[in-house]
Structure formats: structure tokens, C-alpha cells
Amino acid sequence: MKVAVEGCCHGELDKIYESISYLENKEGVKVDLLLCCGDFQAVRNEGDMKCMAVPAKYRHMQTFYKYYSGEKKAPVLTIFIGGNHEASNHLQELPYGGWVAPNIYYLGYAGIVRFKGVRIGGLSGIFKSHDYKKGHFEYPPYGPDSLRSVYHIRNIDVFKLKQIKMPIDIFMTHDWPRGIYHYGNTNQLLRQKKFLRQEVECGTLGSPAAAELLDHLQPTYWFSAHLHVKFAALMQHEAKNNAAPKITKFLSLDKCLPHRDFLQIVEVADRPGSSEHLEYDPEWLAILKATDSLQKPSCNFWNPPQDNGLYTRWDFSASDEAMMEVVSDLSGDLCIPENFSLTVPAYDPSCPQPNAHPVYSTNPQTTELCATLGLTDIYILAGQAYGEECATGATGEEEDEDSTGSVDEPSEYPTDTSGLSSSYNPDEITIEDEWVEEEDEEVECTEGKGTDAVVPEGQVGSQDSDRDSSPQREMANRLILPSTCSAPESEAPLRSLRPLSLPPPLASLSQGSSEEEGGLTPARVPKRTSGETTLGSASHTGSTPQIKRRNQSIYTAVENEESED
């Protein structure tokens, strides 16, 4: 089947569908499925628009509302993940995924579905180390901090995905797996996006969580966006269990603008006899059921269970019985019900509501799925806990981090970065005017850096306690990948992941590169990479980075100091 892959959508549904239609007519092909890799902006009305982390001048309704209201219908089944520019209140209604409009399906915080027998998965959001270990505590109306943290990837979702055992055909993340740039034409990438050079050479560009998933899932295809550049890579994984090494075809695409590489048609073989409709994935739903009790809608850090004697269970992979139970729950029908319904009023251009407030509402699709499978609606849980735990905990830390970014990085948005905050938001991507290529490259400079922060060891919780990450900022320069916490965890996948964040061999990097395993002495990372890396690191001495055991820094309760041998 022909799968159209689109990079960042930015609400340009009309253009995207028209482009597909034009391409179909011109080339005589028929597209069966559209995958969109984030920044979808499923903005239903003015209230949703206020839940989108974009500067005021870029806060436009765009075209999604037409598909929501029924004025238009998506001409091709569309599946998308969230990015860092989303109507977050809308997407939070569908934590396990669901229809945002007829024929347009959101995968949720993380999700796997099947279409024509092809397993398609995705992880929404972008990686930010300081929010990674928190629960999904956010709840509208959002403050300046939660407006951004809401789309930051959480370790609970990565943990769930790491329970997957059966092969995945296609996987999507908005930001890139860290290190993937070494598996394609890196030089060409850096010619197109010069401002990425430093991060690429330091190995800090991209999401370590996505890199971990890439190593674990080893899907046939991996699609991303976020950096507004087309980049292809072919990554050959290390062989597992005497099987031949798998290869992942990685592709990142641009945003939908004229003359840009925002769309790609990929031929993916479907499986004969499989359903023509979008289906649930039994293995994934079994994992959701098994991990349901682990979810905490709290801004306190969560440490995934692991085989260290402290947990009674750390393996939440789906047994055959669990999968059959899921199929039984669904009455033998894996087809995702086409049960979309409007939950909030759609934008009406003839009757605009500029003062509309963001609506918090539960979504009957989530209610139905939770009832069917016995899952918790974590959006409701977050609403119940809202204001109790997070009123003071996260705020100080977030402001600190944002203010650092404004000092060290020129903002993409010269002044007003958000209608809700005066602090710089390193997650922002410039949605510049059309035709302005040079401006695009220039202003995206800091964005590309800001989003791909070095994972500070301290922030990702080397200890078991819930703690504010701000005291740990001195350790912010360590480049650490999130640990693989689900047992059984062998060393082999850890090793195979290691090079993903290793910088290329450049002697000049002695000051800038830190081993991704996390030095005990953090290496100095150039300031422009992230706001997180700038505050007074006590170790800005350029001393030789020492290597910590990889994957321990985030999940383990006690740091493992034996890694050097």
C-alpha cells in the first residue's frame, strides 16, 4: 500500500490533502494512508488555540476545524502523533488515542495500531529531560509552564513501548532519535542546517528516549519531523538472538510549504487478508492494561520498575493469554470503532469567539475504551489531582530553566514568545512566513538546539526520591541516555544504543562532547545547545569525561559506580 508521510503539519490540512490529491492525479497513484509526524494542531476552536504553545502572532485557526466540524472530510485515513505545537487540551482528552475528526486518528501519548496488517506505532511530544520522569499531571487551563510541559515525553510511555516484543513496521516520533544523523548523509544535513553542526558533533541533537526505543523496537521504518529538514538514514542494528541484523529506514520531513520536502510516498507491503479498517493492536492494549496501575498523574518523578530486588514485577510485556483477553474484551473485533463525536463547539468563522476559554472535557471515545479494557482515564485523574501537587512543585524549576534559555540563546521569536509567558521557550519552532528560507534557517537555529537538550543526570533522577531538578542543574552537561529499565535487560541492546549518541571523531570536541553514558565529571556542552546546560556547572573544567554505566542514570535508585570496568 502507498503510505504518504508528512513532516510537521502546522494545521495545513487543506494543503496537505490537496498536495496528495495533486500527486495522485499527476502520478496515477492512490494513497492509502497518511502519517503525520506531529505539530498537527488539531485546533477545534479559539479555546483550543489558547492551549497551543506558539507565539501570539502565529496563533492561527488554520484548517483543522473544518474537518472537525464536518465541513470537510479527510480524503485518506490519517494517523498522527503529537509534537510540540498542539492543541494540548484536545489531545489530552485522548491519552490512549482516538479520532479527532472522521478519518483522522491520533495515537495518544504513545500507541500502536494496525492498518492492513501493518503495525504502526508512535510516541507523541518532544524530549525534555526535566519533565521526562513526571506523570501526565497537566490540566487546562495551562500556565506558562504546563503549556509546554504537557507535550514533553514521559518515561511511563517509553516504558510501555519497551514492553513490545513483536516487530513493528512503522514508528513515529516528532523529534529525532539521538544519533540517527550518523546513519545518513550527515554532511548534507549540516550543509542544509548549519546551526545543527555543534549539536551533531557533540551528539546532543535528538531525543535519547527515542534512541532507546529505536534500539529496542528496531522498526522497519522510523518517521520524524521537528527539524524542518528532509533527512534519510539507514541504520543497521546489532543482531539479536542469532537473527539477522535488522535495518531501520529513518526519514525526517519538512513542514508543509511550497517547494519543501514535506511529503514522501513510501510503498509498504500490507498483509493479504488483513482488515481494511484501522484496528487496535492486541499486544499494545495488553500492555496498557498491565501497566495501568503504574500511571500517576503527578509532577513527582516516577521510576520505572526494574529487576533490582525492589519491585515484585518489572516485566509488563504481553503474554499470549493477555492478548487473547484483550481480543475477548473487544468481543473479537479489533476494528477501532468509528465513534468520533464533537465534544466542544467547532470554530465558526461567521461567529468568532475570541474570548473563548480552553475547555476541559472528557472524551466519550476514551470513556468507552477505558470501560472496555478496564483502563484509567488519566486525564480525569489529572484533573482530580490538579492544583494539589503541582501548584508549587514544577513552577520554580520551569521558570528557572526558561530564563536561562533566554539569556544564552537568541530567541526565535524576538520578543513575545508566548501570549502566556515572557520567558523564552526553546521548544518553539518558527512558523515563518512563506518563501522566507533564510529566515527560517536562522531563526530555527536556537530551536533546534533548545529542544534537544543534554540529559542532565541529576534531573533525570539518579536517586529514587522525588526531587526538584533545579539543584541538579550543575550536572546538566552530562549526556545520558535514559536507562532501559524493564527486565530482562541485557547488555547487548545497551551497547548497541551507545553509539547513537557518540559524536563523530573530532579532536576539537574535547570540551564539548560528553559520553552519553554520563560522565561522573560532566563535559562542557556548548551553551547554545540548551538552556539546561548553562547554569554554573561546577565541572566546566574540560576534564576527561568519565563514563557511567549507561541507562542507570534515570531509572536506578542508586547510582551504579562500577561502570568503568
Add this chain to the structure above:
Amino acid sequence: MQRPQFRHPLQGSGPRAAGFRSPPPAFDRTGGMFPSPPWAFSNPPPPFGPRFGQRSPNTPPREFGGNRGGGGGGGGKYFNGRSPAHTPRRSSPSPRGAPFGRSPYESPRRHSGYQGSPRTSTPFGSAHGRERGTNDMEKYYKPSMLQDPWADLQPISVTQTQSKCNPKLTNTSRQGRYYN
């Protein structure tokens, strides 16, 4: 496109179950036995080219738009062409940021009732307007959209990137594990 020197990673790799969960007993909606259960496949489909391998079980025809359990009442109607809440207008792209109505760029001499964007259509007949709209979409189209983006790439193995790394950047005691 298949590169001759490129061996599909799972060709000849033996049973699919290697490294993955073996297929569970078939869960069968129609009562018979199937070669593989709904969630497991014996061979992966190759990225390009014809399919081969075991077939997944035939699924019975699905009722389109069926609901299971009562949630989301009324949802089905949105798949049957709900009448639009707005006056139908030509699907011509409007300038970004323009109000969704008359284009602000329209001059008073335009024909009244004309709703198209001046970029993509003119008041001088729908055919002309359609042509202008097509020209606009030409700007979004690139032939490379249908070309294999990996055609010029060779798979790079994880071990290859390991060897590229500067040993100075790694702890010497760690070196033994990776660089032997």
C-alpha cells in the same frame, strides 16, 4: 527497489519466532485454525516488491461505522456526510492568517460573491481559476516525493559508528568492551 548486495535483514533468518514471541494458539473468530494468529506474522513484508510469506487469517467483513458498546452516540453521522455548518465555498487556499471569508486582498472591482483567493483563482471563469489553483499546488509538488529517499544510502551498522568514534572521548576502561 532492491539493491543486489543488500540482504533483507530477515530473509533466511529462520523461524520468525527467533527473538520474538512465538505465535500463540490461534484465536479464531470463525472457529477454524489459522496459520498465524491475528497479531503475529511469519515473515515481514519486504519494503519494496511483492509480498511473500504466510497469510494472516481472513477477517470477516467489518460493519463500517459499527459501535461497540454505546459510547460516542451519534458519531456515525459524521461519516455519512454531515451537512456543513458553513456556506460551502470553493476550496481555494486562502492566505495564511487571512480571515476565513473574503480574502482581504480582494479589490472592490472583483465580482461580488466571488470568494476565491486572488492567488489561485480569478473571477473570469471557473476553469481559469482551477488552472491557477493547480499551478499553486505545483509549487507543493516535488518529483522526489515518489522517489526512494534511501536509494543512495548504504546501511550503516552500529558497530561502524562505534569505530568512527574518537577513543579520546571514551573512558579507556570502557574501551575494551566496544573496540576489541
